[in-house]
Amino acid sequence: MKLLYAMLLLPVIHLFIFQYIPMYGVIIAFKDFNIAQGIWGSPWNRFEHFVTLFNDFIFIRALRNTLIISGLKLLFGFPAPILFALLLNEMKWLRFKKLTQSVSFLPHFMSWVVVASMLIEVVSPERGVVNYIITLFGGDPVHFLASKLYFIPLIIISDIWKEVGWASIIYIASIVSISPDLYEAGEMDGANRFQKAWYITIPSIMPVIIIMFILRISHILNGGFDQVLNLYNPLxxxxxxxxxxxVYRVGLVQxxxxxxxxxxxxxxxVGVILLVVTNQIVRRHSEHGVW
Incomplete structure (x- = not known):
């Protein structure tokens, strides 16, 4: 036990130094910060930044876009790894199953710089394969990443493609831990593969699904900085x-x-509030939750 606590000590120290100590810097949100005067020497601004925040049209637009993109990622991206894990579980050819699982993990380890570059080439109006197919059937090339109509769908699809394999790991692990006796009992009762997945697999992994959903809700205002930064443009x-x-443009550019x-x-x-509220709602209707 002492050895386990000793192993835990290093990550706790790292967390404290790089995550908790820098939190004192949040004080500048309540000050008119001046580098020469420093954090403590800068004058207090009586919440002026927060007043400006909610009167700034660009921020309101960014907030709206964040909620739309995160909401769509939650709607389509959250169920995707669950469905993928269920489909993998139904594969009977073990070697193909392992190959599929390994290949699905690979995009997660590529940075968004690489993925964005690949996507830009695929949908390029001059040399992209998508527009090649469109023109092959008599259509006109489409500049997908400069179109307000197609930009968000591309964000959602590319995010699912990149993360679905990695996100499915925890669900695959939960499915593996289900007792085979439950499936045998289902077969004896005449359940087919779909019925076993619906009445045995999904209810068995529901606690994990609920916890992951609560944590995902708390990140609803994280629209995916790396992804959007590498794909968007002023258009x-x-x-x-x-x-x-x-925040990047205001803080590091301006x-x-x-x-x-x-x-x-x-x-x-807002993220902390959503985490607490969602967890309390779930706890009232079930025995599962983050705490």
């Missing part, structure tokens, strides 16, 4: 600009560190 700011990219800290604090507070 699609109206539908593609999210809170994270807005050097408004105090204002960007206020935006980040707002996002994190």
């Amino acid at each position: 699609v700011y109206e539908v593609g600009d999210i809170i994270d990219t807005y 050097f408004k560190f105090d204002y960007s800290a206020a935006v980040g604090l707002f996002k994190n507070v």
Whole structure:
């Protein structure tokens, strides 16, 4: 037991140094920060940044886009790894099953810089395979990444493609832990493969699904900074600009560190509130929850 605590010590120290100590910097969200005066020497601003925040049309637009993109990712992206895990579980050819699972993991380990570059080439209006097929059937090339109509669907599809395999690991592990006796009992009762998945597999992994859903809700204001930053452009700011990219432009491009800290604090507070509220709602209707 002492050895286990000793192994835990290093990650706890790392977490404390790099995650908790820097939290004092959130004070600049309540100050008119000046580098020369420092964090403590800068004057307090009486919540002026938060007032400006909710009067800023660009921030409101970024908030709306974040909710839309995150909501669609939740709607389509959250069930995808569950469905993928269920389909893998139904595969009888073991070697093909392992190959499929291994290949599905690979996109997760590629950075969004690489994935975005691949996607840009695939949908390019001049040399992309998608537009080649469109023109082959007599259509006109479409600039997908510069279109407000197609940008969000591309964001959702590329996110699912990249993360579905990795996200399915926890569900696959939960399915493997289900007792084979339950499936044998289902077969004796005449259940087919779909019925066994619906009445045995899904209810058995429901606690894991609920916990993952609660954690996903708490990140509803995370629209995917790396992904959007590498794919969007000024032509699609109206539908593609999210809170994270807005903070990036305001904080690191315009050097408004105090204002960007206020935006980040707002996002994190909303995330904590959603986590607590969602967990309490789930706990009232079931015995499962994060705590």
